[in-house]
Structure formats: C-alpha cells, structure tokens
Amino acid sequence: MTTEPGPARSSTPPVPPSSVPGASAKGTLVIAGRGNRHHEVVVVGGGNAGISLAARLRRYGVRDIAVVEPSGRHLFQPLFSHIGGGTAEAAEAVRAQASVMPDGVTWIQDSAADIRPETNAVVLASGSEVTYGHVVVCPGLQLDWHKVPGLAEAMNSPYASSNYVYELASKTWNLLKELRSGTAVFTMPSGPVKCGGASQKPMYLACDYWRQQGVLDQIRVVLVVPTATVYGVPGVDEELNRKINEYGVELRCNSEVVAVDAEGRTVRVHDSQADRTESLAYDVLHAVPPQSAPDWLKATSLPAKGESGGFVEVDPETLRHTRYPNVWSLGDAAGTRNSKAGAALRKQTTVLAKNLKAVLRGGEPKSKYNGYSACPFTVSRSTVVFAEFDDQYRPMPTLPKIHVAKERRSTWILERDLFPGIYWNLILKGRA
Ligand SMILES: Cc1cc2nc3c(=O)[nH]c(=O)nc-3n(C[C@H](O)[C@H](O)[C@H](O)COP(=O)(O)OP(=O)(O)OC[C@H]3O[C@@H](n4cnc5c(N)ncnc54)[C@H](O)[C@@H]3O)c2cc1C
Incomplete structure (x- = not known):
C-alpha cells in the first residue's frame, strides 16, 4: 500500500487491541471489512482527523457513521518528538483504537484501497465495498x-x-x-x-x-x-x-x-x-x-489534475471537494494550503463538521477554515516557542497580548504536561 523501508514503517502494523492501553471497545460495532455495506457518512482514516470528526458529527446528531481504519492502535504523534528527546515515555503516545472510537460509530477495520466518487463507493483492501452518502477522506500522509x-x-x-x-x-x-x-x-x-x-x-x-x-x-x-x-x-x-x-x-x-x-x-x-x-x-x-498523500489516493480522481502530492482537491475554506459535492477532506491528506499539523485540523474539524451537518439538513456549507496552524518548538527541556501562523506563514496569534512565540515555561507546561490529556479526553471526543 505504501512505500517504506524494512523496519521503519509509517503505516502501523496490526496490533491486537488487547496489547495496548484502554483496549476495551465501548459499544462500537467492529467489522472486519467483509461484505458490502452502506453508511450515511464514511470516514476514511481513524487518526487525529477521523476520530475527532466522527465524534463531533455524533455530537451534532449524525447517526450513521462508519470509520474505515486498519490499525488496532491510535498514535498521538506530537508526543513522538518528546519520546525522541527523552522527555516522554513511548507508552504515553499509544492507545487501543477501540478505546478512542466514538460510541455508536461503526469501525470497519480494513484499509481503503480506492474511492470511486462516480458510484459513491470506497473499495476496501479485502475486496468489499462501502457505499456512502458522504465520504470524508483523511488517511494521513505516506513517508516516501x-x-x-x-x-x-x-x-x-x-x-x-x-x-x-x-x-x-x-x-x-x-x-x-x-x-x-x-x-x-x-x-x-x-x-x-x-x-x-x-x-x-x-x-x-x-x-x-x-x-x-x-x-x-x-x-x-x-x-x-x-x-x-x-x-x-x-x-x-x-x-x-x-x-x-x-x-x-x-x-x-x-x-x-x-x-x-x-x-x-x-x-x-x-x-x-x-x-x-x-x-x-x-x-x-x-x-x-x-x-506525500498515500499512493492509492494519488491514483483516484480526487486530487487536482497535475498536483503531484496527491492531496484531495478541496475548497480550502469549506473543505468540500471542488468537483464532488459529497466528498470532503481534512487533516494531512487534504489539499489545503496550511502547514499540516494537528493544530490546523483542530480548526478544520469544527468547520467540516458544521458544513457537513448543514448539507445533510439541506443547507449550504457556510463555515470557513482560516488557514490557522501552529507548531510548538521545544527549544529546551523546559521551554517552548509556540508558533502560530496562517497559510502564508504570517503570525496568527490566538492571544496577541501573551506573546507565546517567545520562549516560555508556561507553553512547555501547556504542550508537554496538559496537551496530551486534552487530546485524549477532549479533542478525540469532538469537544475541543
Ligand atoms: C514527529 C511528529 C511530531 C508532530 N508534532 C506535532 C505537534 O507538535 N503539533 C501538531 O499540531 N501536530 C504535530 N504533528 C502532526 C500531527 O500529528 C498530524 O498533522 C496529524 O496526526 C494529522 O492527522 P490525520 O488524521 O490527518 O493523519 P493521522 O493522524 O496520521 O491519521 C491517519 C490515519 O489513517 C489511517 N490510514 C492510513 N491508510 C489508510 C487507508 N488506506 N485506509 C484507511 N485508513 C488509513 C492510519 O492508520 C491513521 O490512523 C506531528 C507529527 C509527527 C510525525
């Protein structure tokens, strides 16, 4: 599916749900990807974007959502920098996928191999198809x-x-x-x-x-x-x-x-x-x-013609596909202009969820993503320079008077000590 070196795979190997923390499924239907199915909303990828979005859509009252996600574990990637720098343990960055899958969402534990917007179908690696009313494409990036x-x-x-x-x-x-x-x-x-x-x-x-x-x-x-x-x-x-x-x-x-x-x-x-x-x-x-975007995604009709990265061609404000109105994308695989980061997709999640809810109710997508992104630079073992910027790398501070783009102890505490809890308990639950 992707091109990786031997042991250094970007796609996570299948891990039995019981071998990672928080492994119990909570009333979520888990399907191994056999047989054709239909769902009102199909989310391709259960990473940061897919889980936060599915949770928010559930909160907005969308009933029939399926997440296509092959991995038995969910990784919180911002902590990888701390693991590599000796300021976090590896175990802090991983939880069982079942433990983060929102209640009431169908988890199809399989990989998408193709998306066919002409027939509203996601083709799975196992060979079966999932048809959709709307599809949200967020399978992340491939490491080349x-x-x-x-x-x-x-x-x-x-x-x-x-x-x-x-x-x-x-x-x-x-x-x-x-x-x-x-x-x-x-x-x-x-x-x-x-x-x-x-x-x-x-x-x-x-x-x-x-x-x-x-x-x-x-x-x-x-x-x-x-x-x-x-x-x-x-x-x-x-x-x-x-x-x-x-x-x-x-x-x-x-x-x-x-x-x-x-x-x-x-x-x-x-x-x-x-x-x-x-x-x-x-x-x-x-x-x-x-x-770049995953090879299988590059081969679909979803990227813009001539766009070599293979990212899904969406309106960068509404996050709706420019040619297929029931296709949406956010996160690393979306063809938006912003710097790709969890901080960006936190804003995108709310925008996309509001727009999809509006369209499902017969309205128009009115919510707009403003290109915000951020990067916390761990410039020492106790301080962070918190960079916030727009899609042209111009400063875009959330709280201009606090100057978080200066080296600070408080931003380390926020990023290292508080943020992992915010991720697991609020962002993945569609609440932040
Ligand atoms: C080292 C490192 C440090 C980072 N630090 C920060 C930071 O400090 N702040 C910040 O905001 N961001 C940071 N990021 C970026 C952030 O983690 C990503 O932008 C974010 O995870 C993107 O979310 P996503 O859902 O688009 O992709 P991912 O979170 O990568 O999720 C993609 C999901 O799709 C699944 N998938 C893959 N292929 C398929 C398929 N064929 N079918 C179905 N599912 C599939 C994968 O298994 C995965 O679960 C960091 C990333 C790294 C690697």
Whole structure:
C-alpha cells in the first residue's frame, strides 16, 4: 500500500487491541471489512482527523457513521518528538483504537484501497465495498523513504533514526543520550511534511541535554532545512536563531539531503541557492523523510489534475471537494494550503463538521477554515516557542497580548504536561 523501508514503517502494523492501553471497545460495532455495506457518512482514516470528526458529527446528531481504519492502535504523534528527546515515555503516545472510537460509530477495520466518487463507493483492501452518502477522506500522509537514496538503509543502521516512526522515536533518544562527541545532523525535506518543526525539536532537546551533561562543546550540531530561513515565520525565526546561536548549531538553509551513505555514515547535502553539494560525516543522524498523500489516493480522481502530492482537491475554506459535492477532506491528506499539523485540523474539524451537518439538513456549507496552524518548538527541556501562523506563514496569534512565540515555561507546561490529556479526553471526543 505504501512505500517504506524494512523496519521503519509509517503505516502501523496490526496490533491486537488487547496489547495496548484502554483496549476495551465501548459499544462500537467492529467489522472486519467483509461484505458490502452502506453508511450515511464514511470516514476514511481513524487518526487525529477521523476520530475527532466522527465524534463531533455524533455530537451534532449524525447517526450513521462508519470509520474505515486498519490499525488496532491510535498514535498521538506530537508526543513522538518528546519520546525522541527523552522527555516522554513511548507508552504515553499509544492507545487501543477501540478505546478512542466514538460510541455508536461503526469501525470497519480494513484499509481503503480506492474511492470511486462516480458510484459513491470506497473499495476496501479485502475486496468489499462501502457505499456512502458522504465520504470524508483523511488517511494521513505516506513517508516516501525511497525518494532519498540510502535513507531507508540508514534507518536500519545503528546510527540514524527518525521521530516520524513511532518505533524509531525511542531509538532516537538512545542515540542522542549516548553521544558524547562527534557530529549530529538533523534534517528536514522539501515539500509537504506534517509538523515541519518536528525536524528541529529533537535537536534543541538534545542540545539542552548535552549542555547539562557538559559535552555540548564537543559535539558539532548541523541543522539542514530547505527553507530560506530557519522556519519562515517572522518573530519565530528570531527566537529560534537565538537558541541556535546559544547552542552553537550550524544552520544550513535552502538545503536538503539528497543521498545517504549508511555504511560510510555520510549525508550528501545540496544547497539549492548556492547550487553546491557537500558531504557531511555524522555520528548520529535524525532525518525526516519526504512525504506525500498515500499512493492509492494519488491514483483516484480526487486530487487536482497535475498536483503531484496527491492531496484531495478541496475548497480550502469549506473543505468540500471542488468537483464532488459529497466528498470532503481534512487533516494531512487534504489539499489545503496550511502547514499540516494537528493544530490546523483542530480548526478544520469544527468547520467540516458544521458544513457537513448543514448539507445533510439541506443547507449550504457556510463555515470557513482560516488557514490557522501552529507548531510548538521545544527549544529546551523546559521551554517552548509556540508558533502560530496562517497559510502564508504570517503570525496568527490566538492571544496577541501573551506573546507565546517567545520562549516560555508556561507553553512547555501547556504542550508537554496538559496537551496530551486534552487530546485524549477532549479533542478525540469532538469537544475541543
Ligand atoms: C514527529 C511528529 C511530531 C508532530 N508534532 C506535532 C505537534 O507538535 N503539533 C501538531 O499540531 N501536530 C504535530 N504533528 C502532526 C500531527 O500529528 C498530524 O498533522 C496529524 O496526526 C494529522 O492527522 P490525520 O488524521 O490527518 O493523519 P493521522 O493522524 O496520521 O491519521 C491517519 C490515519 O489513517 C489511517 N490510514 C492510513 N491508510 C489508510 C487507508 N488506506 N485506509 C484507511 N485508513 C488509513 C492510519 O492508520 C491513521 O490512523 C506531528 C507529527 C509527527 C510525525
């Protein structure tokens, strides 16, 4: 279904529901995906977007909802950065899918293999079909390891890791905490990625740790980003640059990794502005792979023609498909302009749920998503720079007087200590 390296899979392997916390299903019908069915609303993908949306639609009175989701476990990805930085345990980021599936929603435990808007049908990997009144497409992103030669091999080596895979986040921390001297390279790819700032977060967490251990001076730290500045949001860039200087990080802008030699422990980095390629030897590599919509989604008629990422072509304000009025999309797989993040889809969920409810009642979709997104940069082991911005990376603060885009202790407490509870108890229940 997707293209991943051996152990570093982005799609989660099937996990028996009983092996993860909170494993009891709560009056939710679980179907293994056999036989054709019909539902008023079919949600493809039971991640952050799918579960929050299904829960909110239930609260809005929609009765017949099915979620197509293959995985037996639900992952809270923002915590992966903390796992990789040694400030969270891996177990905090996972719960049984059954425990987060909203009451009264039918869970079809299968993968979508195709969506046919002409016949209002989702084709499942098992071969059966689910027809729909409306379909909401939110299967997330695929990690395209193959696009950088040698990257997948590096992930299988003892010296490289990526917080973008749950199973590898603990490896990241093992590598970072053991390093006492040498070179650590942190990289971000060009193109659409989920939470682009997550390429930098383990770096700041590690630098602060190395400083506490008295070894930061012996470690060369290199950050490779494709953007012209460290992130691209005015105000936020200044704060991040201040931390980068404080930790002595070498910043390579307009640059990205074009090849990895896993055996030789070297990355080839191309600077597109200078049109120059350099080799960097590393002792530890933290790499974020290129990303795109899942291949099966790219092959449907839902993306815009000529749009190579394969994202669902929706009106970026109403989140309704521009050609198929009973197709909707939100989250990482949606062809919206915003930076892809849970913070963005929290706003999108309310908009889409209100619009779908209105349409189901014979009305028009009037609610509009404003392009908001956010990224909490963990710039130390106790502080966060909380970046909030619109779909053109202009600052979009929720509380302008509080200046959360400055390094603060309070935003760490919010993001690290309070937010996981808000996610499991409010966001996934369609209440935040
Ligand atoms: C390391 C890391 C750090 C992050 N940090 C932050 C952060 O600090 N703040 C923030 O706001 N965001 C952060 N994000 C981004 C955030 O987690 C995502 O934007 C969010 O999870 C997107 O939700 P989604 O539902 O679109 O996709 P996902 O949550 O990825 O869910 C997609 C779901 O679709 C399922 N699926 C896949 N294929 C199929 C198929 N064929 N059929 C049916 N279902 C399918 C998957 O199993 C999965 O459950 C981070 C992400 C990562 C990786």
